[in-house]
Amino acid sequence: MSRTDMPLIGRQSSWLRRNQIALAPWLFLTPVVLFFLFYVIFPIFQSFNVSLYEWDGLGPRKYVGFRNYEYLYWEFVDRDAFFVSLKNNVLWLVLYLLAIPAGLLIALFLNQTVAGIRLYKSLFFFPFVISQVVVGLVFTWFYDPTFGLLNSLLGVFGLGPVNVLGDENLVTYGIVLAGLWPQTAYCMILYLTGLNAVDPEQIEAGRLDGAKGVRMLWYVIVPQLRPATFIAFVVTIIGALRSFDFIAVMTQGGPFGSSRVLAFYMFEVALSEYGFRMGYGAAIAVTLFAIMVVFIAYFLWSMYREERGY
């Protein structure tokens, strides 16, 4: 009886049932894919489309072709706002990466067993827990040219006063430093977990071969921290490109626009109090996207490689 029934059930069952295993992952993925298409992929094309128009966000649009990009080009040539923003973006990208070696150093320093080490680790991690807005405010007060701690400290050594956030040449460095504080803490925590996974046998073997100090670190420890380094690199690059919060809180892009980055400039021209140039803002966004694509492509490619085991 049962032997003849079995194939019968199989034949009667629906197509859906037969392909259950193959379909299930796609069913689970559908909501995410739809959201991703609607909220990420679609707006990318929409931004590009808007960037071809002159539009104040209220009235009718006027098609202007690539004129917004032409304006951007001239602003670049004239070393105007777009040039300054782009230059600052590059500065952010390069200087923000300092968070990685700084995080590694602190992690190595904290990777020991003494009484109360958990407390020290928490204290070092603390800046990452507080909001970026608060970090920005604290640094604004720290840099205050009249009442700030920085100038009081410099005064002790007979130096200063320096108006970090009011000086067009210092302002970006001042903000990057504020950003590095929480970012270093983030990299530190990544490396601390990474250090837990370092193979003691390899260290032992290295020691037998006479490696110590910096050589030990560079040839034995750091290669084993590769996954942590990769993640630290990814989050730091993304952090540098998202530097909007610090700038909005600390300087509003000033003095006279010298601390703008592309993200802030885009907000300023399109969405801020005086901004009514949607098309131009979209053109800046597309430019920023083009820069990000380089990094995104690199990350995707190296993750793909990792997955295949090189």
Add this chain to the structure above:
Amino acid sequence: MRSTLKAALAALATVAFTSGGTFGDGHSLTGNLKIFLDTSNPAPRATMEAMIGRFQEMHPDLEIDVTVIDREEYKTQIRNFLSANPPDVANWYAANRMRPYVEAGLFEDVSDLWQDPEIAANLASTKGALTIDGKQWGVPYTYYQWGVYYRKDIYEELGLSEAADWEQFVANCQAILDSGRKCFTIGTKFLWTAGGWFDYLNMRTNGFDFHMSLAAGDVSWEDDRVRQTFANWRQLIDMGAFIDNHQTYSWQEALPFIVNGEAVHYLMGNFAVAPLRDAGLTDDQIDFYQFPVINSAVLLAEDAPTDTFHIPANAENKEAARAFLKFVVSEDEQTEINNGSNLGQLPVNAKSSVDDDKFLREGFAMLSTNSPGGVAQFWDRDAPAEMAKVSMEGFQEFMVKPDDLDRILSRLERARQRIYN
């Protein structure tokens, strides 16, 4: 951030119903009236809520719904709610600040209200600020003067008197600098404060009409007359008249300098008086005078920014909205909402009485009798938004690096050619 007043207003309505007055135009208003406000600071908010309560009393059958939005957020939200989810009444600012919404057809033409003989006669002084293309697009509800606020006690200590002309202004300033203080406090982090200085220097150097042509984009920024304005400005900068590091401060953060007596003057709107008093300065220590004459060939003109009420074009209950606008500008309401315990500003209705506060009295006299050249709104309301932004950034840069004037002016001129064409 948002709050609904319904419960309180319903209670008021019941009271009004029993008192059964005969108000309004003879027939009662019904339906919903949705009002959006940006008066999120405590004092203006209470003033507005009380005023709306009185309107509700007159129209008990009207269902009034008030939404108060944070003042800064309102500036970016307005473009969304006007097109997507319009209220029946919304407040905003006069002159070019309302132009984008007028041109996009989002504000209702309320010229008919201005035909009303009472409004036409009593609101004549602000009509120009609400007119675009020969039509009126809203009504004002308050305005305030700008001027030189100064430390009277320090003037007395140094034996100075209020300056009437530029020479005396500069001489006073030199005496103040010699006493180890700064002449002017200012915080230009948010740029607009520098716009106030430019307004006054340019209106005093070249007159109101030239100033308006510049705002309208009809004059080159590289014109010699504009350069003269900056030359006058530079005279003060080279003396070291302004506090150091002003580019790092907001206007509020610049207040301690005058409060502590490290700086003596503040070129500001009348809203600066309240925080100065709160900081402990008495009326014997602070006083006010009109920005002095620079070029005696031009008529005096003043800045007096006007705040306004509008009806969105897609509003549902325009009849009630019109009644509300009429109510706001009425003689008694204007006296009430602008008095010292409410907004502490000037009423827009000529028949209303100005509160007995020395700054309001002096300011009102100045604007009504001593501003023959005209009354400007403010740089960022008279010039189009983009030009205002670019130019105010230029003013800030000029105040820090006066040697770069040529580069700044050529940048502004390029912006002018792009923005106005």
